[in-house]
Amino acid sequence: MKCKRRLVAVVATGVLTFPLAACGGSVLPSDDEPSRSAAGKAVRIGLLLPEREATRYDKFDRPIVEKRVKELTDGQGEVIYANAGADEARQRAQITSMISRKVDALILDAVDAKSVAGSVKKAKEAGIHVIAYDRLAEGPIDGYVTFDNEFVGELQGRELLKALDEGGSKKDKIVVINGAPTDPNAAVFKRGALSVLSSTVQVAKSYDTKGWSPALARDQMTEAIEALGTDEIAGVYSANDGMAGGAIAALKAAGLNELPPVTGQDAELPAVQRIVSGEQYMSVYKPYPKEAEAAAEMAVAIAQDRMIAFEAFAGETTDSESQDNIPTHLVQVRALTRESIKSSVVKDGIYRLKDICTAEYKADCEAIGLD
Known part of the structure; x- marks a missing residue:
């Protein structure tokens, strides 16, 4: 995994703002990719966390994501949560469940980065945007939020x-x-x-x-x-x-x-x-609040098809084994x-x-x- 700085130019004219990604890899869907219409405020965000050995996930990450999604959607957004309990097979089943429940975006903290790749691909094929959270997952990821x-x-x-x-x-x-x-x-x-x-x-x-x-x-x-x-x-x-x-x-x-x-x-x-x-x-x-809030903001923005806001929020890019130039937001420690x-x-x-x-x-x- 390699993180790279990503130059974002913002030009203000009173009504126009746009980003330019120096490393390429725009997250805007291509013509042959499935794309849902913008979800509006009633977004459905799936949140999949990996395990319970670390107390942070249920104590910090989950409630902060839920709170921020509510704030960003005037209380109309919904977070659907599941924890894999360190079981990679269970997490793949949870992704399948999220697909069947037709979430608009999925925040995914992978148990096993490689084994989840096929499930990420299925989510993408169903038109669901996937934000890798804390750990970079393989497969067609739309964005990544993590610490340095x-x-x-x-x-x-x-x-x-x-x-x-x-x-x-x-x-x-x-x-x-x-x-x-x-x-x-x-x-x-x-x-x-x-x-x-x-x-x-x-x-x-x-x-x-x-x-x-x-x-x-x-x-x-x-x-x-x-x-x-x-x-x-x-x-x-x-x-x-x-x-x-x-x-x-x-x-x-x-x-x-x-x-x-x-x-x-x-x-x-x-x-x-x-x-x-x-x-x-x-x-x-x-600072888990900053990471969790960033994930919620990226997920809501892409679910609502607000791509300018989404790309502006990601100031860097990351390469995985299966994908280059993943828009990335890094939180300092x-x-x-x-x-x-x-x-x-x-x-x-x-x-x-x-x-x-x-x-x-x-x-x-x-x-x-x-x-």
């Missing part, structure tokens, strides 16, 4: 090196716990992280983690500890917070009183609390450490201080001025 995923990995790598430098560690062996091999984002996170880490530290053990499973990550970390010994592990690159929790559980079970720095991603509440207590070094805060909790997840209303600083973490919160 390579930068996520780079940020994790930089913060891990910073932690090792601050701790004065003379060890250089790290354990790498990557995400699911079926998730194209996982490969991009890995590439970004290794671009920073590989020249400075030794990747002593590396794992890909099916389903982003915290339980599997714990088993992998246990295996790494048995192979390397606790004294040889300088740090742990974990691609997300759930797996970081599994890795930390394994480190604690091995009897470590002082844990090596562990990275994460998603700013889940348990991870924020682990950062407060010092068990986890960092996470990556990805930032590192979440002890120092930035208040200015990120608290400031943006993701969590309240009382959510983070429960009785178990009250003393740690006070110690770092988070009260």
Whole structure:
């Protein structure tokens, strides 16, 4: 997957605005593509999310998309929701259901980017616009909304090196716990992280983690500890917070009183609390409201055939294995450490201080001025 900058020229004459895509690949339907008439305000948007291991999907993504669609359609739009529970066959069946229910656009966060390609093609043949969400799916995608995923990995790598430098560690062996091999984002996170880490530290053990499973990550970390010994592990690159929790559980079970720095991603509440207590070094805060709102805006715009608004919103393009120049909207991220909790997840209303600083973490919160 490759993201490219996309030049959009907007010419204002009082009544005329139009975009020019420097990379080609206009999303306007060609003469031989099926196309529905604009849906008006009564749009039907399908929302397919991939799993429930990460708490973000039901806690943030779904309600934010539903709220934004209502706002954009004066309450007349409808969101039809389903979660695949990490089952790719179930998600393909859910796409078939969305086709039969004649949604106008589909926001799709794929369980398996490749296995869903045929279903995406069927949706397109039925005249349904498909917006890939968070993860890029294969097939004829109309648009893509995600975070700058390579930068996520780079940020994790930089913060891990910073932690090792601050701790004065003379060890250089790290354990790498990557995400699911079926998730194209996982490969991009890995590439970004290794671009920073590989020249400075030794990747002593590396794992890909099916389903982003915290339980599997714990088993992998246990295996790494048995192979390397606790004294040889300088740090742990974990691609997300759930797996970081599994890795930390394994480190604690091995009897470590002082844990090596562990990275994460998603700013889940348990991870924020682990950062407060010092068990986890960092996470990556990805502003889900902005991503979810962007997906809703792109889906409603294309469902209503407002292609000028749709293209103007996508400032970049992305290439997949099956398609070039997919209009893409990237949302920026930032590192979440002890120092930035208040200015990120608290400031943006993701969590309240009382959510983070429960009785178990009250003393740690006070110690770092988070009260």
